[in-house]
Amino acid sequence: MSDHDDLDAPATTSIDLIDEAKLLLIDGHSMAYRAFFALPVENFATTDGQPTNAVYGFTSMLINLIRDEKPTHVFVAWDRSGPTFRTEQYAAYKGTRSASPEEFRGQVPLIHEVLGALNIPHLGIDGIEADDILATITDHAERRGAEVLVCSGDRDTFQLVSDQVTVLYPRKGVSDLARMTPAAVSEKYGVPPQRYPDLAALVGETSDNLPGVPGVGPKTAAKWITTYDGLDNVVASADAITGKAGESLRTHLAQVIMNRQINGLLRDVETALTLDDLARVPIDREAVHQVFDALQFRVLRDRLLQMLPEDEAAAEDVEDLALTVTDLAPGALGGWLAERAGQELGLDVAGKAVQGGGDAWAVAIADDGGTSVAIDLATVENADLDALGAWLADPAAAIAVHDAKATSHALSGRGLTLAGVTLDTLLAAYLCHPDQRTYDLGDLAVRYLQRELPSGVDAAADGMLDIGLDGDPFGGRAAAARAVAVHELAEPLRTDLASRGATALMGQVELPVLATLVGMERAGIAADVPYFSGLESEFDAAVERAALGAYEAIGHEVNLGSPKQLQEVLFVELDMPKTRKTKTGWTTDADALADLFARTEHPFLGNLLAHREAIRLRQTVEGLLKSVAPDGRIHTTFQQTVAATGRLSSTDPNLQNIPIRTAEGYRIREGFVVGEGYEGLLTADYSQIEMRIMAHLSSDEGLIDAFQSGEDLHRYVGSRVFRVEPAEVTSAMRAKIKAMSYGLAYGLSAFGLSKQLSISAGEAKGLMDDYFERFGGVRDYLTGVVDEARGEGWTSTILGRRRYLPDLTSDNRQRREMAERMALNAPIQGSAADIVKVAMIGVTSELERRDLGSRLLLQVHDELVLEVAPGEREEVTELVREQMAAAADLEVPLDVSVGFGRSWRDAGH
């Protein structure tokens, strides 16, 4: 291909065949407009309210096309506003089109930015429509032997279709594209592509406001065009055509002729573009990150980066660094490490993380010089293994690693202990961006280093820390690449942590608690399998009973687990009053069913509710039984980087949502028992920690007094609000106060309070006013916390853990108010999380210091569960009380209650 062959150069000059070329030509306006209507605008907007649905749909379509079609050249043509040669010819052209909505027009410049970042040429020409530009390029490329894909929602482009040219025409939305080949056009319209404009001229095109011949549809038009061999001959023979249609044609001949003039696409538009200009070039990565960050297109960015061929990877690639993997002579590891004493080294382990003991097959270590060593654990010499083990277990050896918890589990499978972690890049990323969902190492490399990991390295499967690259069976090379990335990330992440005031949180809280979590996950909690099995059959029978009762009540069977079928039964068959609306109908949740039951007393409802409860309990027990490990214990995974407020969460199985409220559910706790060799389970929980934090943060004298008085909190607050003696606070009053106190920490409104307590809006409002009158400090605090967060951009906990809430300044009321409730709750929930974490660290270290055999097993937000070694009950009870109470210095005391027993149920209180 020559360097400069202008598109408008005479096509008769020597034509180089470029039959390897495949062009993707897109009508930008038409596809963006389709995307705008295909995707609901309310679901696509940046946090500051900029709509992005058209940008998203267009970009998504573009990425898919590039991925699936692998074009060698890509180009986007735009319409310009203003008159075109067609409107000059026919003033009403496209006259029926309403002006595009403001929300759409604002997105076109954003699409330009995306195309700029992707280095995709795009162009609009005054007075010319996008399809004419596309037709010109198509014509030229076709003559040079190239294959062309034209993506447009305008049917006029069908005239371009040939053996080499396919039009991709959106069927619905922008992802479902019909491939209009010559055969497809002929089949659909009964004429070959080059005659499609003939047909359109007769039939008319509503979207262009071109009227056709009344009474002539595609069938008649195709018949004429075929019979008379083209529109010219149809026109010439108009007098010979009989019938109503012929008559109609004769009266509309002028319109038909003009239609044909207008719908023919230009093929000789002058542009300065050459085919070479359209050839794909590597994207501008920096710009892509900037633009996609600004548009908040995380998933799309991942899809884009994933699709790019490796040869587009930046020259300065982690892969290159990883290639400097040093082959150490057997026995040399100890020396290599000794030479690097004092350096913080990057670590990565290829292996599998299992809480009870995983497996590791390769270890890689990266140093300050950008080189790394990889150790194959299957073939490693004893001397090297010893050196490795000593280094890993040395608390003084500084190690940076991504996901130290999983790494510890993998290493433990080989009997190795990980001790000296000075930075976990996963935790660091979480502290810096607590609202993100995932923190893949590859993403961090992109974000902080502007680099990509070699492909395959970051595609870790479930529970797998690494997978081997091609020709890298033991995973050492992949691990080396990751170790280098981790090592390089240490500095920028530390800087970021410091700038966010999170350095101490990392060093004093998250890293130490991580070590505690490793022990808790490894320990697990003993399960009484026969008990669970018995419970399972019992719940199973209850499910059966309730189902039969429900079927009997309505005279037929129904899937009780299907909200859709339930709606049919309740609201159609039984004609019950409608409940609250959901997106898909009317709710059938427990509250609504209980309400319906109260009103109708229909036996179906009672059985349905009983079925719901029983099936859920059975499910819970089944799940627990499935997760009992060979050691007879259940090892949950505590997620340390999931909850935006700083809490832990528990998965696989979730041991933080084991039932406690209902008597039946509570029985499940009896299956969590003390393990062999231990004396019992001890539970310790903070009472009313969130309200205590509220008292502390608000410095409200009344609330602080409440906690110092020793009086029951809600009774005390109730006596103030209702202006009665504490003894005169009725249980109804107390319940209202309790609901309100806790609701305040969640951003509860008077409306919400009235609904929850089933009282009038007026009464709820009065209750809140009275509350705030007596506890003005609370009100001041709550308004202050939102104001401050709006100004700063984030909320803070007592340990400085931030939550970023950009939506506080959103124009969208719903988003803004949601952010305000988050701002109210985050400091309270987050401070509680901080305190419990500090307590866990204190308990663990004190148990260790005193060389006790008791151990921490679970954390349930404000509760700790320990397994107590024989003879340690008293000491551990004291120790736990002390450590938990001392975890924070608040203006109110932290009250801890402790229980002890053989099962979690017995230990509860």
Added chain:
DNA sequence: CATCGGACGTA
């Protein structure tokens, strides 16, 4: 086969 929404368990 993957994803979404409803429902519901915990704090």
Added chain:
DNA sequence: CGTACGTCCGATGC
């Protein structure tokens, strides 16, 4: 129109 989670299931769309 009260926060934070995880899990299950049926329905839906690829």
